[in-house]
Amino acid sequence: MxxxxxxxxxxxxxxxxxxxxxxxxxxxxxxxxxxxxxxxxxxxxxxxxxxxxxxxxxxxxxxxxxxxxxxxxxxxxxxxxxxxxxxxxxxxxxxxxxxxxxxxxxxxxxxxxxxxxxxxxxxxxxxxxxxxxxxxxxxxxxxxxGAGVLASAVGMDKEYMKRVFTGFGLPVGPYEVVRPREWEQDPSAARKRIVDFAAEHGWPLFIKPARAGSSMGITKVDRLEDLEAAVEEARRHDPKVIVESLLRGREIECGVLEFEDGPRASVPAEIPPVESHDFYDFEAKYIDSAAGLVPAPLTEEQTARVQELAVRAFDAVSCEGLVRADFFLQDDGEFVINEINTMPGFTPISMYPRMWQESGVSYAELVDRLIQAALRRPTGLR
The missing domain is CATH 3.40.50.20 (Rossmann fold)
Structure with missing residues (x-):
């Protein structure tokens, strides 16, 4: 090639x-x-x-x-x-x-x-x-x-994404994984692991498909009685399920874009709580169009820190083109990375284009930069 x-x-x-x-x-x-x-x-x-x-x-x-x-x-x-x-x-x-x-x-x-x-x-x-x-x-x-084969695969799988982040020293929150064979062959053991996880980290839990996006199939579970239905809902989208504890703090997002001299981070945004929704789910994102705050009301030090972490996440997964990195700013002032999205929502009202608009890159220029970056990039191993 x-x-x-x-x-x-x-x-x-x-x-x-x-x-x-x-x-x-x-x-x-x-x-x-x-x-x-x-x-x-x-x-x-x-x-x-x-x-x-x-x-x-x-x-x-x-x-x-x-x-x-x-x-x-x-x-x-x-x-x-x-x-x-x-x-x-x-x-x-x-x-x-x-x-x-x-x-x-x-x-x-x-x-x-x-x-x-x-x-x-x-x-x-x-x-x-x-x-x-x-x-x-x-x-x-x-x-x-956009991202190549490896980065796309890692960016899609929340388990391996977190493993890569941990390997590169990026802070992640507690999580547990339920693999397809475990739930199908010994569901009682899988349930016990989730219950033990909740006993250690507390309720509520977020039960998610491991390889899906747009908040599809996610359930916030506050009690044991709702656990099995939440796992089955996640499995409708992906047979592998990831369980995450509630991270108390503010939801912060940051865009990364590939320039000629390397990746750069946008101004960050904040997703405030949506009163009509239990969390930032599919309907809040796309149907009710819950508005994020761009730029996020952060200190200069906090902004610089989340931008640094976003670029580090981009490099850790060997991404190309673009990434939206999602964080929690915890009550103790520390950032925890939740996930990256290698092809984030890209409508003009989506957070990624809005962050770059606020950073001085219009939507049309953003599209052009991505096409030009792809045309510059060689095919094959790189």
């Missing part, structure tokens, strides 16, 4: 394939993100090819219609709404010597849609943000925005 960075012919504009949707429970949020990215891409500088992945995994050429990709009247959008029934499928290149995208319909000769210079994957969750898509693009030799 070539180690040289690849760039389009000077005779034409770089062609960006925006890939979105997917098979995960975060399908709709990916569509919303893609709509915002499509709206922001400078069409005088780039050609754009919108490619949606349906909930059953079919790759489709979709309408370039950002106005149809938003949450309206509390209804979530989907790739299926942007395609016609029975349409053909899109196939990305699998040969590193070719970057031509092909569109095939039943009973028709496949059509070559042209070369793609960079893929902007705005998929959230499994089958897109977890290294699977990134591995396919690496095999194809196509540059792409």
């Amino acid at each position: 070539s180690s040289e960075s690849s760039s389009p012919s000077p005779a034409r504009k770089p062609r960006v394939a925006v890939v979105f949707g997917g098979r995960s429970s975060e399908h709709a949020i990916s569509v919303v993100t893609a709509g915002a990215v499509l709206r922001a891409i400078d069409r005088s500088r780039y050609e754009v090819l919108p490619i949606g992945i349906t909930t059953d995994g079919r790759w489709a050429l979709t309408a370039d219609a950002p106005e149809r990709m938003a949450i309206t009247e509390r209804k979530l959008p989907s790739v299926e709404q942007l395609t016609e029934p029975g349409e053909g499928a899109v196939v990305l290149p699998v040969d590193p010597g070719s970057r031509e995208v092909v569109y095939s319909e039943p009973g028709a000769v496949p059509k070559v849609l042209g070369e793609v210079d960079v893929v902007f994957p705005v998929l959230h969750g499994p089958y897109g943000e977890d290294g699977t898509l990134q591995g396919m693009l690496e095999l194809s030799g196509v540059p792409y925005v």
Whole structure:
């Protein structure tokens, strides 16, 4: 595989394939993100090819219609709404010597849609943000925005993310993991471990899918009687479950963006408690659009500390492009890192773009910087 960075012919504009949707429970949020990215891409500088992945995994050429990709009247959008029934499928290149995208319909000769210079994957969750898509693009030799295979996989799995953070000396909160085989073969032993964890660290507990995002499948559990239902709810999204104790303090987020000279941190933001929600869940984030405070009301020392920790987390996981790092500022004044998100929510009202807007980088410039970073980056091992 070539180690040289690849760039389009000077005779034409770089062609960006925006890939979105997917098979995960975060399908709709990916569509919303893609709509915002499509709206922001400078069409005088780039050609754009919108490619949606349906909930059953079919790759489709979709309408370039950002106005149809938003949450309206509390209804979530989907790739299926942007395609016609029975349409053909899109196939990305699998040969590193070719970057031509092909569109095939039943009973028709496949059509070559042209070369793609960079893929902007705005998929959230499994089958897109977890290294699977990134591995396919690496095999194809196509540059792409964001983290590589390893960083994407680690950033998706809350257990191994915390293990990496611990290995690099970053502070993490207490947690316990329930693996699929444990719950299926000896659920009583798994329950006992969780109860022992609660006895040591106290109630409430947060029961989460280990490999999911957007607060999908998370339950705050205040008593033993609700534990089993919470584990089963998490397992609807991922058979591996992570159990976390309540960290008392303020929720602080910080964005990291790759510049030519390396990663830099944005001003941090704070997620204040949402009165109508027990915690910052899916509806608070996306339906009720709970507003965060940007910038966060922190001291200069606290701001510098969380920015340092965010960049350290970016480097610890070997990230590229962008990351949103989420922290708790505990009552004792110390920061604890909760998780990173290698493809954070990316609508204009999402926290990551808002933090960079406050840091002097507009949404359109943010999109452009990510595309340019991907075009500069060599494919293959790095």
